[in-house]
Amino acid sequence: MGITIKDVAKAANVAPSTVSRVIANNSRISENTKKRVRKAMKDLGYHPNVNARNLANKSTQALGIVMKSSTDKALQNPFFSEVLRGISAIAHEEEHSLFISTGETENEIYESVERMVYGNQVDGIILLYSQVNDPVSDFLIEKDFPFVLIGKPYNQVDSITHVDNDNVTAAVDITNHLIEQGHERIAFIGGDTDLVVTLDRMRGYELALEKAGLPIKDEYHIHQEFLKSGGREAVHQLFQLDEPPTGLVIVDDLMSIGVMTMLEELGYQVPQDVSIVSFNNVYLSEISRPPLTTVDVNIHGLGCQAAKCVIEKVNNVDEPAKRIIVPYDIKKRQSTREAKNAPLSE
Amino acid sequence: MGITIKDVAKAANVAPSTVSRVIANNSRISENTKKRVRKAMKDLGYHPNVNARNLANKSTQALGIVMKSSTDKALQNPFFSEVLRGISAIAHEEEHSLFISTGETENEIYESVERMVYGNQVDGIILLYSQVNDPVSDFLIEKDFPFVLIGKPYNQVDSITHVDNDNVTAAVDITNHLIEQGHERIAFIGGDTDLVVTLDRMRGYELALEKAGLPIKDEYHIHQEFLKSGGREAVHQLFQLDEPPTGLVIVDDLMSIGVMTMLEELGYQVPQDVSIVSFNNVYLSEISRPPLTTVDVNIHGLGCQAAKCVIEKVNNVDEPAKRIIVPYDIKKRQSTREAKNAPLSE
DNA sequence: CTGAAAGCGCTAACAA
DNA sequence: TTGTTAGCGCTTTCAG
Numbered sequence: 089m090g091i092t093i094k095d096v097a098k099a100a101n102v103a104p105s106t107v108s109r110v111i112a113n114n115s116r117i118s119e120n121t122k123k124r125v126r127k128a129m130k131d132l133g134y135h136p137n138v139n140a141r142n143l144a145n146k147s148t149q150a151l152g153i154v155m156k157s158s159t160d161k162a163l164q165n166p167f168f169s170e171v172l173r174g175i176s177a178i179a180h181e182e183e184h185s186l187f188i189s190t191g192e193t194e195n196e197i198y199e200s201v202e203r204m205v206y207g208n209q210v211d212g213i214i215l216l217y218s219q220v221n222d223p224v225s226d227f228l229i230e231k232d233f234p235f236v237l238i239g240k241p242y243n244q245v246d247s248i249t250h251v252d253n254d255n256v257t258a259a260v261d262i263t264n265h266l267i268e269q270g271h272e273r274i275a276f277i278g279g280d281t282d283l284v285v286t287l288d289r290m291r292g293y294e295l296a297l298e299k300a301g302l303p304i305k306d307e308y309h310i311h312q313e314f315l316k317s318g319g320r321e322a323v324h325q326l327f328q329l330d331e332p333p334t335g336l337v338i339v340d341d342l343m344s345i346g347v348m349t350m351l352e353e354l355g356y357q358v359p360q361d362v363s364i365v366s367f368n369n370v371y372l373s374e375i376s377r378p379p380l381t382t383v384d385v386n387i388h389g390l391g392c393q394a395a396k397c398v399i400e401k402v403n404n405v406d407e408p409a410k411r412i413i414v415p416y417d418i419k420k421r422q423s424t425r426e427a428k429n430a431p432l433s434e
Numbered sequence: 435m436g437i438t439i440k441d442v443a444k445a446a447n448v449a450p451s452t453v454s455r456v457i458a459n460n461s462r463i464s465e466n467t468k469k470r471v472r473k474a475m476k477d478l479g480y481h482p483n484v485n486a487r488n489l490a491n492k493s494t495q496a497l498g499i500v501m502k503s504s505t506d507k508a509l510q511n512p513f514f515s516e517v518l519r520g521i522s523a524i525a526h527e528e529e530h531s532l533f534i535s536t537g538e539t540e541n542e543i544y545e546s547v548e549r550m551v552y553g554n555q556v557d558g559i560i561l562l563y564s565q566v567n568d569p570v571s572d573f574l575i576e577k578d579f580p581f582v583l584i585g586k587p588y589n590q591v592d593s594i595t596h597v598d599n600d601n602v603t604a605a606v607d608i609t610n611h612l613i614e615q616g617h618e619r620i621a622f623i624g625g626d627t628d629l630v631v632t633l634d635r636m637r638g639y640e641l642a643l644e645k646a647g648l649p650i651k652d653e654y655h656i657h658q659e660f661l662k663s664g665g666r667e668a669v670h671q672l673f674q675l676d677e678p679p680t681g682l683v684i685v686d687d688l689m690s691i692g693v694m695t696m697l698e699e700l701g702y703q704v705p706q707d708v709s710i711v712s713f714n715n716v717y718l719s720e721i722s723r724p725p726l727t728t729v730d731v732n733i734h735g736l737g738c739q740a741a742k743c744v745i746e747k748v749n750n751v752d753e754p755a756k757r758i759i760v761p762y763d764i765k766k767r768q769s770t771r772e773a774k775n776a777p778l779s780e
Numbered sequence: 781c782t783g784a785a786a787g788c789g790c791t792a793a794c795a796a
Numbered sequence: 797t798t799g800t801t802a803g804c805g806c807t808t809t810c811a812g
Binding site for chain 3: 554
Binding site: 090092109139142143 | 788791
């Protein structure tokens with residue numbers, strides 16, 4: 089079942105090792121025999137057996153991709169496909185295969201990563217999320233297995249290679265956009281507080297307020313899964329405050345869309361009554377009503393860089409840990425406008 | 435580098451073959467030695483080398499997943515993550531790994547499938563799309579390689595195992611929903627006409643109109659990529675007709691959202707002026723404004739069934755081709771309402 | 781019930 | 797520049 093290197097060798101009248109060298113394009117083989125061997129390969133329709141090669145090499149040309157269990161659909165959905173496209177482009181370019189983790193629960197995913205590592209199924213791993221106390225990344229560190237993180241590590245920032253945006257600054261910028269338009273009461277709506285992105289973006293939001301001399305109020309922070317029930321209630325309460333916000337910084341485009349729907353139900357209009365800015369620039373943010381002003385984090389670019397990084401790490405074990413910051417870009421669209429002139433607070 | 439079966443054998447004072455049998459849980463090994471061997475495995479922290487096993491077995495425990503090149507973001511995005519979740523759940527249950535195709539262009543993807551097949555990287559393949567004249571599926575058929583299709587094959591319907599919804603009937607049903615509400619001028623907005631889903635859903639739409647004695651007009655068919663420029667123009671024209679539609683059957687939730695945005699810009703309200711029904715029940719359709727009446731095709735279920743099917747096919751080469759129809763369910767939400775009483779045409 | 785040994789397809793010394 | 801040969805780690809006859 090299947091043409092092997094031996095068949096080719098026989099056909100080309102050389103030794104199997106020669107064929108192997110031709111495959112590897114070894115420089116010590118004469119162009120002449122190379123040609124002969126290549127012809128034989130074509131004629132017989134030879135294709136290398138990846139497993140045999142991996143076994144002999146102790147190296148698979150494969151990367152593992154680990155994604156968080158899909159409980160929080162909101163953050164994950166379109167982001168995931170896009171980042172995968174980026175990874176996949178580079179992987180193909182570099183002739184690497186892509187393996188993805190399976191399982192639904194956090195534990196199942198952990199097991200699946202174990203299989204990848206122990207089973208020699210992949211050479212390196214890309215983690216598509218970064219969260220506080222992640223057993224998977226602990227495991228990889230302990231095993232000293234090559235991996236990179238998309239996002240910012242919760243700790244050991246200097247020893248884990250990661251590719252990220254400067255989320256703090258991005259959050260500062262986008263919050264400033266609101267401030268420049270005269271907003272003084274700006275709330276923050278975040279997602280899972282275990283995720284480092286959430287923390288970074290919140291930090292930027294607070295820095296911006298601080299710098300502008302605006303108060304940071306606890307009542308202006310919401311962390312909740314907005315697509316579940318309960319989100320509505322939280323938003324409702326936010327606007328029941330004596331001084332309801334006129335601007336919202338929301339951690340993710342999809343959440344923004346959910347929030348806009350709730351706001352409409354509650355009788356508020358975006359941007360007339362409330363301005364919204366958010367993050368990711370998922371393509372949906374262009375076709376939402378209104379189109380969202382959002383931070384384009386270059387999801388595809390994050391994927392590409394991550395793939396390049398792991399491959400580097402795999403090829404060179406001594407490759408030092410590095411951090412790659414992918415530039416962001418603010419897309420100004422129609423979800424914000426000047427704050428009404430006389431804020432309630434004055 | 436790594437504990438092998440030999441190390442375990444030595445530690446347990448048995449032959450390597452015995453260890454192998456214990457791993458396979460061979461019935462001819464005494465419980466006693468099984469215990470001893472297992473203990474040794476635990477103690478040493480043994481993990482099988484998947485490549486070696488694959489090589490000896492001529493079988494990887496892996497499935498390949500092939501997705502269409504990501505040009506048409508609209509159709510693909512959230513659908514993909516969801517179907518993947520389904521596949522991944524079963525894959526983990528059955529202890530299979532997941533390999534995904536890489537590359538951006540159609541040709542790169544084809545190459546990547548070749549690598550999977552020729553390289554013995556996977557035992558079976560799941561195609562996440564079904565399109566007219568697909569070189570990938572032609573290749574798999576020719577190689578007689580186990581695969582299943584999510585969707586309906588364009589031809590050879592009876593010889594290709596596939597899992598699908600009854601899209602024709604679903605389209606009939608959802609179109610009838612519009613008809614029952616008194617709509618008589620119903621347009622269809624489809625996506626890529628190379629995709630079989632599009633064709634099926636259009637067919638159902640036409641059947642429903644026919645049955646109700648409503649005319650099927652060419653001007654009422656739009657096929658375009660709606661997130662690109664040009665979509666707006668097409669929608670605009672649709673509503674410039676002498677008898678503009680009052681109801682829209684749209685092939686995908688995301689397209690519906692795009693269309694709603696365009697409609698609003700053109701000054702039409704959903705559902706007051708136009709009713710919309712669509713397909714997939716991507717979770718976004720719940721949080722859109724208005725929430726969409728849509729066909730829940732059970733994306734996750736499609737993924738699960740597909741995974742089960744390939745695994746069956748892999749385990750039993752003679753497994754006959756089969757078709758699995760995953761039931762759909764119509765979610766009635768707020769994007770439709772009774773047609774205005776006096777249609778322009780009367 | 782268990783062991784010895786051959787072989788899966790390929791690579792990489794080591795020779796020539 | 798090429799051939800010979802010994803593995804990579806595991807499975808699986810075939811003996812015992």
